[in-house]
Amino acid sequence: MAATKKSSAGTSAKSAGRSRGAAKTAAPAIAEFDKDQELHAYREMLLIRRFEEKAGQLYGMGLIGGFCHLYIGQEAVVVGLQIAKKDGDQMITGYRDHGHMLAMDLDPKGVMAELTGRRGGLSKGKGGSMHMFSKEKHFYGGHGIVGAQVSLGTGIGFANKYRENGNVAMAFFGDGASNQGQVYESFNMAELWKLPVIYVIENNKYGMGTSVARASANTDLSQRGSSFGIQGEQVDGMDVRAVAAAGEKALEWCRSGKGPYILEMITYRYRGHSMSDPAKYRSKDEVQKMRTEHDPIEQVRARLIEKKWATEDELKAIDKDVRAVVAEAAEFAQTDPEPDPSELYTDILL
Numbered sequence: 480m481a482a483t484k485k486s487s488a489g490t491s492a493k494s495a496g497r498s499r500g501a502a503k504t505a506a507p508a509i510a511e512f513d514k515d516q517e518l519h520a521y522r523e524m525l526l527i528r529r530f531e532e533k534a535g536q537l538y539g540m541g542l543i544g545g546f547c548h549l550y551i552g553q554e555a556v557v558v559g560l561q562i563a564k565k566d567g568d569q570m571i572t573g574y575r576d577h578g579h580m581l582a583m584d585l586d587p588k589g590v591m592a593e594l595t596g597r598r599g600g601l602s603k604g605k606g607g608s609m610h611m612f613s614k615e616k617h618f619y620g621g622h623g624i625v626g627a628q629v630s631l632g633t634g635i636g637f638a639n640k641y642r643e644n645g646n647v648a649m650a651f652f653g654d655g656a657s658n659q660g661q662v663y664e665s666f667n668m669a670e671l672w673k674l675p676v677i678y679v680i681e682n683n684k685y686g687m688g689t690s691v692a693r694a695s696a697n698t699d700l701s702q703r704g705s706s707f708g709i710q711g712e713q714v715d716g717m718d719v720r721a722v723a724a725a726g727e728k729a730l731e732w733c734r735s736g737k738g739p740y741i742l743e744m745i746t747y748r749y750r751g752h753s754m755s756d757p758a759k760y761r762s763k764d765e766v767q768k769m770r771t772e773h774d775p776i777e778q779v780r781a782r783l784i785e786k787k788w789a790t791e792d793e794l795k796a797i798d799k800d801v802r803a804v805v806a807e808a809a810e811f812a813q814t815d816p817e818p819d820p821s822e823l824y825t826d827i828l829l
């Protein structure tokens with residue numbers, strides 16, 4: 480998947496000034512992507528979008544039990560950071576996790592079959608949408624408790640430092656989660672011990688049922704670490720190039736032993752919080768405006784066409800390819816058997 484990993488995305492950002500003690504840093508310049516990088520980002524984001532659309536359909540058909548939180552609209556965040564990261568860097572996130580798993584190269588069949596509770600699911604059909612892990616791919620879940628992944632991610636950062644392995648942990652959490660107490664306990668320890676952790680705040684403007692402005696005293700979430708001296712910045716999370724540039728800069732900061740970093744990704748979720756959400760906290764016009772004017776995939780698509788790096792037909796072929804991967808995953812998720820009842824007694828603490 481990472482065939483077009485690149486190293487230049489953040490080059491121009493590296494010169495952005497940073498004064499010690501001041502938590503606010505200049506936003507990095509948007510890195511220009513070359514043709515391969517644009518095509519890679521396009522395909523990766525499209526895979527997440529089509530996967531999530533299909534998951535929504537399967538949920539509507541009654542094939543997915545429990546909760547299911549879709550990532551549609553936020554694709555550029557995880558794909559931009561996937562492009563910036565090195566092999567070995569870890570990701571951990573909350574319950575809106577399908578996109579992170581696909582970006583970390585987890586098998587779409589295994590993810591979809593976990594959603595439908597089948598034997599071939601990544602957690603043998605026993606974890607569901609919010610609970611999947613892959614040690615080999617450095618993906619640490621999938622957590623339903625709001626904010627839990629921040630402390631766990633800080634622990635992964637601690638392990639990286641202790642083992643001197645040069646890896647950086649990325650802990651993703653939402654604007655709502657940024658008001659949880661354990662976030663600040665984690666910030667304190669991370670800065671005190673200079674742990675290599677990037678706190679990626681996915682500010683999609685809403686928690687479960689209300690807006691950031693209604694729930695947060697200070698809405699500049701990039702500054703939430705300032706009392707601990709943690710550097711932070713706001714990033715256009717709808718532009719995959721801006722995400723990659725900011726990611727490279729933050730990764731370099733952490734890898735060089737300077738401690739944690741906060742990236743507040745300004746993004747948007749198009750769908751409801753979970754699958755049944757009356758969404759009375761926002762207007763349909765607001766959602767439509769984001770879709771038509773800021774869509775992360777459309778932005779890449781427009782650049783590819785404008786620069787003549789791809790034709791409409793070539794982009795259609797990519798979509799066809801991606802749809803086939805997702806269709807295969809959905810087929811598997813509907814035909815693979817459910818776990819054997821004896822599995823009720825395995826993989827659990829008694």
Ligand SMILES: Cc1ncc(C[n+]2csc(CCOP(=O)(O)OP(=O)(O)O)c2C)c(N)n1
Nearest residue numbers: 575623624625653654655656683685686687
């Ligand atoms: C400790 C805890 N409190 C409350 C909940 C219920 N809950 C689930 S998601 C959510 C909102 C979180 O919003 P945000 O962090 O912005 O993430 P988003 O859903 O927007 O990705 C809440 C309150 C929970 N799962 N855990």
Ligand SMILES: [Mg+2]
Nearest residue numbers: 653654685686
């Ligand atoms: Mg949110």
